[in-house]
Amino acid sequence: MAGNSVFAVTVFFICFRECLETTVVVSVLLAFLKQTLGAEEDRPTYKKLVKQVWLGCGLGLFICLAIGAGMIGAFYGLGTNAFSSTENIWEGVLSIISSLVITIMGAALLRVSKLQEKWRVKLSKALEPRTQHHTQGSKRARIKRWTEKYAMFLLPFITVLREGLEAVIYVGGVGLGLPATSFPLAVVTGLAAGLLVGYIIYKGGKETSMQIFLIISTCFLYLVAAGLFSRGVWYFENHAWNKIVGGDASETGSGPGSYNIQQSVWHVNCCNPMFEGGGGWGIFNALLGWTNSATYGSVISYNLYWICTMIAYGLMIYRERHGVIPVIDPAMSRVKGYQEKAKGFVLRRPTRDETASRWDS
């Protein structure tokens, strides 16, 4: 949360990811339709169903945008200034949450090709049983027939709606401390990037270049997340410093008195990403976690973040190559379980498994 008033990086990635996931679902659907109804005599049905898919997408998108706009409008209508007295704590907490969110999303992004596979399986599960009920004529069957008839509408509609609402809740939670002006560009570019990548997947573009793109973007994501994590700790320290000084230390600008010399690792009297918009340094801060006033806490947490990342990825590599790691793997999944619970609690986000199972049954 860089105080960047133009581009909210976190928001961009949330939109990117949710959009990508939706696109994957839609692309799987379209591919499915093309496969099953590819013959010339099915042409009208095919066209009708494709229309349904796009209608579902459109309607879902429209509803989410309406709800999202309403929610964000409400947030800012209530006035985020209510938080300003504890702004540093608030921003610190949000920075760390965003950092964790990006970290988890980043790992998922690297396996996006498997996402496609997962949805293909889910779709076939969802569609197959219903075709069997087709011949029966009971009341229940009529409803089922209706759902089946419009499955090609309902599926994308619900997927878009769900992913969209998820994005809205994420963005709302993460973006509370951000200026409203930083939203539109991030949302639009995030959606655009998601669509682009989804389209590339749909078109079955070169898997190698696709994966390289994903690796680069994930590295980038982790740079942002590391910066956010360090920033979060920095905010806590800044809060403590403001408490000592008895005012907002950044009022004094970038110079002496704006930081605690006893905690300082480096301090340059320029390039302050927080002061008067920050200019280019604000973006530098948002992308790489730059600060003109590094503290022991912020430097240590930055390095700690990367060390943890290395350990986690090292373990994941090990697991892929050698299977389940004895002692550590069960512990990891337990921790992830907690993480998921915590995330669900903080962001009030329904966990994926619940929704997925609702759909499956």
Add this chain to the structure above:
Amino acid sequence: MPFLNRLFIWLGAAVVFALQCQAKTVTYDFNVTWVNANPDGLYERKVVGINGQWPLPVIEVEKGDRLVVNMYNGLGDKSTSIHFHGMYHFNTTDMDGPSMVTQCPVAPGQSITYDFMVNQNGTYWYHCHTDNCYPDGYRQALIVHDKDAYFNDMYDEEHVITISDWYHDLMEDIEPHFITLANPTGAEPVPNSFLFNDTTGLNIPVEPGKTYLLRLINIGAFVAQYFYIEDHTFRIVEIDGIYTEPAEADILYISAAQRYSILVTMKNSTDKNYPIVTVADSVLLDLISPDLQLNQTNWLEYNHDAAHPEAVMTVDVCSDLNPFDDITLVPHDKLPLYTNPDHKLEFTVTMDNLNDGAGYSFLNDISYVRPKVPTLYSVMSSGSLASNSTIYGEYTHPVILEENEIVEIVLNNADTGSHPFHLHGHVFQLVERYPSYGPTFYDHATGDPVAYDASNASTLPDYPARRDTFVVPPQGYFVIRFKADNPGVWLFHCHIDWHLTQGLAMTFIEAPTLIQERVKIPQQHYDICAAAGVAHEGNAAGNTADFLDLTGQNEQLPWLPAGFTAKGIVAMVFSVVSAFLGMGFITMYGISDLKKGGQGQDGSSSDENGAEY
């Protein structure tokens, strides 16, 4: 023998003045102890009393008198001294009073005698000049009456009026919170109230039609005050001991340590009492608590039974008041401007942090740090090296002046606050100031400071006003001149006591060889050093063997480290390396997916995905 020398000097002076008046010796015995007082009616506190009394006695002498003050320090827990503010101390610089400049601090249980001729006239004051001791109440007026003053027949009665800021806490309790990491901006402690003759709500009984001489003295430690009397104008006849041509005025701005004598003629009716209004300069203050009363009303009491109305504020902020500009005054003696200064000095006032994170004040990047030996004693003990400024140490900021040279000081204020600068042992000519008092005074308080540019100087006054304390405007400058005709060690400093503590001071050593010739320091003063455990010989570092070796001198703290120091670079390198390593791991994991190639299609890894989020 030295005693005889001193005696001869006095005898000489006595002969001169015997022709004009009968000089007498005025002696005060001060037993300084803690007493309790509640001058603002808000809070009773411990104050520094003299002979068990507070408010302190006003010292009153006639021009030409010899003043002797015997002070016993009965405080028990604090060192002290007395500075006679505005006294020239011709050939008695050792009687000036600032600790570690012209004497050692007088430790508890010690006595000191100040003994000097008062060959000057007007309104002065005395105050403690050791650490932050005078805001604890140790300050009072010192009046030098002059039977030859030109305005003597222009008034009927005189009143001495002191105005002052007032703290409820002892300095020893406030000080630890001032120069600390937690106060990086150096915000000055805000007073709790303002006093008028060490009380509030005072009535000055007056009779209609009469003219009164009011001697106004700001004996405060910090805050300047505006002064006016509702529906009355007045004539200024003296500033800081220098008689001026009468100048009509209605509002004064009296900084800490400044004095004005004014003639006020009463109205002819007794219908009404008129508020004497003092308004604290809140621009100087950091955070003003809502219960701090900035405006005080006292009264010219024409009629005891009539109403005593509270002052009606005519402005929203005190800076909208337009005070009389003291630089426009003309001295009564019409001493012409000193031209072609021999010694030009230029100083810049700044505020900054040193590497303890606390706020300090600087003149040309030097924050005054007291020497290990009082500077005067370094003069006395250094023989021919006394003319070498090195021996006085870097951080007393010494400047040596030649006898009788004309000195010009340009003071550029790069700070956003105004500062009342005081020169000991002299009055100086007010040559130029920018911006002047009035509506433009705060014009440069924001933005970039404006430095003096000699090529762009305005027309200088023929007969410049003289005084000993002059206010430099926020981010503006002033130019003053004086003649180095008073051998001695003289401090030049901001009279806001907090800023003096922060080091906003420098030292003039004026005609050091003449000081050695003419000044004889009483043995008692040296004994005080022994009692205080302070050396009375040697250079600023206390070195008596090699006066040019300043090893061990008191120094100002190092500057804040600029930018990247070694640990910053190490931290940066570590961060960059770990970021790249981390990205390496991510890449490895990403590529491993690619290597497996078509394996992703068989759905075997779908459960893994579930674990990802």
